Amino acid sequence: MVLPVYVYGMSVLRKVAREIPEDYEGLDQLIEDLFETMHASDGVGLAAPQVGKSLRIFVVDTTPMAEDKGEPELKDFRKVFINPIIIREWDEPWTFEEGCLSLPQIREEVIRPSKVRIEYFDEDWNLKEEEYGGIRARVIQHEYDHLDGKLFVDRINPIRRKLISARLNAISRGKVESDYRIIFPKK
Helix, strand or coil: CCCCEECCCCHHHHCCCECCCCCCCCHHHHHHHHHHHHHHCCCCEEEHHHHCCCECEEEEECHHHHHHCCCHHHCCCEEEEEEEEEEEEEEEEEEEEEECCCCCCCEEEEEEEEEEEEEEECCCCCEEEEEEEHHHHHHHHHHHHHHCCCCHHHHCCHHHHHHHHHHHHHHHCCCCCCCCCEECCCC
């Protein structure tokens, strides 16, 4: 089922999400809903807090970026990350323009380390430890931030953030349009 996306100003986006127990009822449905919502919203990643669930899970599918960015390694990079822990971030920091389904119509340059090592459980509860670089690392870092109550705008230059503060406030007041269903904070 395609779920509505919670936008800037919703408190669930600022909470540290809780771990998911292995016997969590409805996990398969949640995973399916996250993928369906992400694809319907033209995203490449989606974390549970973005659909109102304060749980440590996110999904990624960078396949649409493979053609857009001319990077074949992004094709078929479709994964579920349950209770992830970023063990290490390293290598040359690089700048890339990020967007977020929870911040419609806002895109900003964000600096992040280019490599990441992450430990997580997959959808079958197999423990994995893997390293990623480039855009795959960036998508993972971006979605992981959601689990810690952070948004990409927290990582931009403070002056730039001040410049977009009116747009952020407009989102939290429901004054933004989107091609997908969104939930605004109650007034």
